[in-house]
Amino acid sequence: MRIEDLKLFTIVVKLGSFTAAANALDLPRANVSRRIGELEKALNAQLFFRTTRQLRLTQHGEAYYHELLTVLEGFEQAKNKLHDIDEKPIGKVKVGFLPESDEALQPALAKFQQLYPDIELDMRITNNYETDIYALALDFVIYAGKVQDSGFIARRILSLGRGIYASPEYLASHGEPQSLAELSKHDAICYRWPDGSIDDKWDLISETVHVKSRFTCNHMGFVRRAIVGGQGIGFMPPLFALAAIEAKRIVRILPQYESKKEDVWLIYPDRKGISLPTRLLIDFLLQEIPNRAGL
Structure with a gap:
């Protein structure tokens, strides 16, 4: 047996x-x-x-x-x-993550596996933690938004805001907007939410800005690449575009306007027998992701 x-x-x-x-x-x-x-x-x-x-x-x-x-x-x-005694954790961790978070996660996961080369990572894209944790036998899920199911442990990783971004090429060709009102004169690249609605009302702390959507996609990575490609101005979390920001392939415009923030959670079943590799990865990501967000 x-x-x-x-x-x-x-x-x-x-x-x-x-x-x-x-x-x-x-x-x-x-x-x-x-x-x-x-x-x-x-x-x-x-x-x-x-x-x-x-x-x-x-x-x-x-x-x-x-x-x-x-x-x-x-x-x-x-x-x-x-x-713990051997100090050589070995095993497999299955993680669910949002498809648009791959750019933020991949460098952190690569760093983790450098520290723990005997831990295998199995990454699965998921949009519904309540069903997918069990259906896909996941050890934990990274999720953005409101957590509703109290049957899980939810640990907040960080609060994620968004900024208004465009490529230098787009700004050179179309000019840089100097006010929120001028955004209506520009082409906007908009995210399409899972419910099918288009994110063409950009929620800022001070007000909501209506933009003219010229390009939409339900994958934030595609939105990011469209902004980098000069197709228009986009509204997205900087954590999902760190490489493009650091390389100055996109720049933030109207930085004085802050967006409303959304919590990002690390969610897993309420069980005490969590494996050592899973516990190590959870602790690592709770520290590493906020550090990367502060770059």
């Missing part, structure tokens, strides 16, 4: 099907079904009622599942103690 199969059993229970567990763990469904069958044989007990429409726990499975959670937590803590 292997620890990996016991963990697999708990994931099947959480996700509610062999198929969902197979997708979350990148395994063939037949592999999951076979391993659960072997576990039942080793225990001499049926853990699931299997029908074509539903998978649910038997009475034996229910009792075994709840006891097993405590055992696996103790096993994870014991393993962490060994790694």
Whole structure:
């Protein structure tokens, strides 16, 4: 009886099907079904009622599942103690992140793996932490916006504001606006929110500015590249464009106007048995991302 199969059993229970567990763990469904069958044989007990429409726990499975959670937590803590002594953390961390945050995250993750070369990172794009943490078997998720589900631990990384940016080439060709009112005369590059609405009302602390949208995209990386390419003026978090800002491929205009800020969170399930590699990465990002944002 292997620890990996016991963990697999708990994931099947959480996700509610062999198929969902197979997708979350990148395994063939037949592999999951076979391993659960072997576990039942080793225990001499049926853990699931299997029908074509539903998978649910038997009475034996229910009792075994709840006891097993405590055992696996103790096993994870014991393993962490060994790694703490050896000071050579080894393992895999699965992280969910917003697609537009790749430029901010990648340098930080590269630095982390230089410090811990035996830790493997598996990065997954996600827009819904409430479902994806379990559906994709993620260790934690980086999320921007309001956190609603109290069943998770949410640790604020930083508050993220946005600035108004344009390329030097665009400003040389079209002139630099000297007031918010002049923005209406320029081409705007706008982000399209997940609900389909266009971000053509730029929310500043003092007022909201309406702009003329000439180019829209639901990926902030594409918005950034359009600004760098001189297609217009954009409104975006500087953390998502650090390389372009440092290289002076885009510049901030009307810097006296501050935007309203949005919190960025690191979210993970409420469990004590978090692995050492996951804990190290969480602590690292909570420090490293705010440091990069201050560059």
